[in-house]
Amino acid sequence: MNCKICGAELKKPGELCNNCMNKLLKKQEARNDKTEYYTFKSEFVLGFELLRHIEQICIVIFMIILLLSLDISYWWRYAIIIGCLFSMYGIIYLWYLRAKINSTSCTLYRTKLIYTTGIFKKKSKEIPYDFIEEIFYTQGNMERLFNLGTIVIKKKTRNLLERNMFIDAVRNIDQVFAKIQELMG
């Protein structure tokens, strides 16, 4: 008799080897796990987002000043129109960003975590702790200024594109991280 999943020779009678059986049980356990322990969220902080987009904002202001300083009587109209358009775009973009950031959260269960994001349609990713290689956090100077940080979840996968998950703009990052460490052991 051989294992039905991996094909290894079975020492004891049955359909699966111990290795595959354990994996299956762990998967099942994670799927049935409904005990919520802790949730943390990304948070929209206006000052931080403005600072994060400071380059684009400076370029727009610079363009408007440039147009105004050309000192040709009709240019100021263009300057005002461009200024209005960019301001409108900026405000709409900030609203979108706010909705997107505020919709992102991560809930820790006993055996897994669930990452949720999406403004209109919620998307969830379930990751059993067994599939996580490491969790840590990063905090750049700009983030430190606003008491924010980024949680990085490194998964056990060879796929480089899927390996790291980032949950940014998390408030009180050191406390959140301490809580995560405490729960995940």
Ligand SMILES: [Zn+2]
């Ligand atoms: Zn097996």
